[in-house]
Amino acid sequence: MMYHSLNNNAPQVSFREAVVNGLAPDKGLYFPLEIKQLPDSFFEKIKDLDHTTIAFEAIKQFVGDDIPETDLKEIVREVLSFDFPLVEVEDGIHALELYHGPTLAFKDIGARFMARCLGYFNRNKETQEKVTVLVATSGDTGGAVANGFYNVNGVEVVILYPSGKVSDIQEKQLTTLGKNISAIEVDGTFDDCQAMVKKAFLDGDFEGKRTLTSANSINVARWLPQMFYYFFAYRALKTQGKQVIFSVPSGNFGNICAGMMAQKLGLPIHHFVTGTNANKIVPDYLKTGDYVPQPSVATISNAMDVGAPSNFIRIQKIYNNDLAELRSQLSGYSYSDHETREGMQYLFKHYEYIADPHGAIGYLALKEYLKDDPKVTGVFLETAHPVKFLDVIPENIVAHIQLPEAIKALLHKEKKAEKISTYQQLKNSLLAD
Numbered sequence: 001m002m003y004h005s006l007n008n009n010a011p012q013v014s015f016r017e018a019v020v021n022g023l024a025p026d027k028g029l030y031f032p033l034e035i036k037q038l039p040d041s042f043f044e045k046i047k048d049l050d051h052t053t054i055a056f057e058a059i060k061q062f063v064g065d066d067i068p069e070t071d072l073k074e075i076v077r078e079v080l081s082f083d084f085p086l087v088e089v090e091d092g093i094h095a096l097e098l099y100h101g102p103t104l105a106f107k108d109i110g111a112r113f114m115a116r117c118l119g120y121f122n123r124n125k126e127t128q129e130k131v132t133v134l135v136a137t138s139g140d141t142g143g144a145v146a147n148g149f150y151n152v153n154g155v156e157v158v159i160l161y162p163s164g165k166v167s168d169i170q171e172k173q174l175t176t177l178g179k180n181i182s183a184i185e186v187d188g189t190f191d192d193c194q195a196m197v198k199k200a201f202l203d204g205d206f207e208g209k210r211t212l213t214s215a216n217s218i219n220v221a222r223w224l225p226q227m228f229y230y231f232f233a234y235r236a237l238k239t240q241g242k243q244v245i246f247s248v249p250s251g252n253f254g255n256i257c258a259g260m261m262a263q264k265l266g267l268p269i270h271h272f273v274t275g276t277n278a279n280k281i282v283p284d285y286l287k288t289g290d291y292v293p294q295p296s297v298a299t300i301s302n303a304m305d306v307g308a309p310s311n312f313i314r315i316q317k318i319y320n321n322d323l324a325e326l327r328s329q330l331s332g333y334s335y336s337d338h339e340t341r342e343g344m345q346y347l348f349k350h351y352e353y354i355a356d357p358h359g360a361i362g363y364l365a366l367k368e369y370l371k372d373d374p375k376v377t378g379v380f381l382e383t384a385h386p387v388k389f390l391d392v393i394p395e396n397i398v399a400h401i402q403l404p405e406a407i408k409a410l411l412h413k414e415k416k417a418e419k420i421s422t423y424q425q426l427k428n429s430l431l432a433d
């Protein structure tokens with residue numbers, strides 16, 4: 001399988017190079033050159049297949065010869081070592097809970113898959129040639145990346161986070177792993193962390209000493225495995241002949257775009273719905289036809305505070321830059337923080353279902369779409385465990401949220417982080433060992 005750059009000004013590369021490069025040299029996102037539909041027989045027997053088999057069949061054409069099938073199957077098996085419950089919240093409406101992974105975030109899947117692919121590609125390298133994944137986090141992504149790469153051979157991870165600006169749970173997730181994961185606590189904001197990471201990538205002094213790479217969602221190895229969720233939900237649904245709609249709370253639009261890839265593979269998805277917070281560039285585009293990126297606005301669903309969604313260009317590619325075609329496949333709605341809180345209250349009051357702010361937006365968007373098309377089966381993606389957002393979930397609901405065992409154990413572990421405040425300190429630290 002070859003990939004091309006969506007900026008059309010870079011050489012085609014295989015999966016391996018696309019993963020190692022992250023972004024193409026012309027700064028474009030990589031996209032597969034062709035997408036082969038899976039055979040009908042696969043969908044006919046999907047209810048009898050296990051998660052590993054389904055995921056392996058979905059991903060294998062995108063990996064091609066770069067990882068042998070037995071190794072790829074083992075990678076997929078390791079990545080998927082937890083549950084993906086589909087909970088019927090009300091008649092015909094289901095929550096697909098994607099937060100049962102090690103850091104309680106749906107990003108666990110992509111991070112774990114990417115980590116194992118890089119680990120495979122680096123399997124024979126000497127210690128001094130280790131790849132260093134450098135990431136800045138405002139909270140969630142860092143934990144998923146740290147955990148995903150934990151103990152992976154040949155890869156070191158250095159995570160920068162803003163001191164005092166991540167939750168206690170998130171800080172523990174970043175700072176207690178040890179081994180190949182180190183945390184750097186920056187006296188500054190998330191933007192300061194991000195600026196340091198960008199500077200390091202451009203700094204020639206690391207050449208020959210450390211190979212720096214990033215692990216953000218533009219990487220095909222983090223993006224594509226998100227297709228699995230849609231297959232798993234479809235397998236678990238009792239559709240009784242009804243059409244299936246997916247509602248996806250979106251920020252960078254990587255998750256929903258992976259769903260569209262699943263549809264390209266032949267998964268019978270009737271329509272997509274996206275819910276956003278006040279960062280509503282895509283819903284506005286669907287309404288007006290004008291695509292106008294904006295500076296991001298802070299909301300209580302902060303993992304979706306994105307003003308220029310990086311994966312939108314992939315969605316345009318999937319629908320041939322045809323707005324009418326896109327509108328026939330995707331509806332979009334946006335919600336204020338107030339509406340998001342009301343959504344959480346509604347779900348709790350009527351169905352005793354506790355949603356996090358992101359999942360609540362997925363639910364609200366699905367309900368809005370169903371007003372016009374009630375005879376379908378709807379699935380909204382629950383992208384994070386509510387326990388990670390206690391400070392913004394209404395108090396009457398917080399009292400009912402149970403701390404998962406894995407998190408309880410984490411809270412007793414000792415934090416290890418290096419404190420820095422300047423880029424030079426980061427550089428010294430990276431060049432020291």
Ligand SMILES: *Cc1c(COP(=O)(O)O)cnc(C)c1O
Binds near residue numbers: 253
């Ligand atoms: C990252 C994230 C999202 C948004 O996913 P995209 O792929 O960026 O659209 C939604 N919810 C949570 C909890 C997230 O962490």
